[in-house]
Amino acid sequence: MADRQTDAKALRTFDRMAKVYDGLTAFWSNGRVSRCKLAQLEHIGPGDKVLYVGVGTGEEAVEAVRKGADVTCLDLASEMIEIVRSRLAKNALEARLIHGDMFDHHESYDVVCANFFLDCFDPDGMRRAAEHLIGLVRPGGRFLVSDVTTPQGSLPARWFTAAHHSVAxxxxxxxxxxxxxxxxxxxxxxxASGLEIVEREFFALWNGGPVVYQALAARKPL
Ligand SMILES: C[S@@+](CC[C@H](N)C(=O)[O-])C[C@H]1O[C@@H](n2cnc3c(N)ncnc32)[C@H](O)[C@@H]1O
Known part of the structure; x- marks a missing residue:
């Protein structure tokens, strides 16, 4: 996904992977991807208008709906959107589902969540995507990002983290x-985009192990 639009090959792969995506990430991350995404729910309250961009299979979006948030899920891969749809149906919950490109979406939200999404882009694409999404956050609103983290801690821990990310x-x-x-x-x-970081939580691959993921909460000034 080098540029503005996700290329067709990447999109086909996301569609193909949709059914096995949760199992693969749970295995590779020892369940930490899920924990890291669910941790951000403390920054979402009942009535908040929330966008999940590149929602994937939507585990955390469904939990936000359960908390009473007004949730929109957006993804370019139709198979991902179908999984969110059936997850919602199984839980008798409702959210707005949009199959489309986030660059074509221009509404304002209290909270925008981009989980394991920005790292799909090359550096220029990532900055453009972050800028676009930050533009969708209302003044005083929050931008929540769970994703991989730069290596932290001791030299062996940093080396492990770098190696773990390199394989992925x-x-x-x-x-x-x-x-x-x-x-x-x-x-x-x-x-650099004017947001204030209000919380940064790290997630180790196992208890006491090297840190590999982070949940970031940033606030847009009024
Ligand atoms: C690595 S997955 C992350 C999925 C999910 N957020 C998670 O944390 O597991 C990236 C997702 O972004 C979607 N995507 C990629 N480019 C997109 C775009 N331009 N607009 C909307 N969704 C996009 C892909 O289809 C895929 O579902």
């Missing part, structure tokens, strides 16, 4: 999903 990125690259890119320093990107 290499597989993703071979699948045609992402260009080869560095691990982004999201706090710096968001602060």
């Amino acid at each position: 990125f290499a597989v993703s690259r071979l699948q045609g999903l992402t260009p080869w890119y560095p691990v982004y320093d999201y706090p710096s990107v968001f602060e």
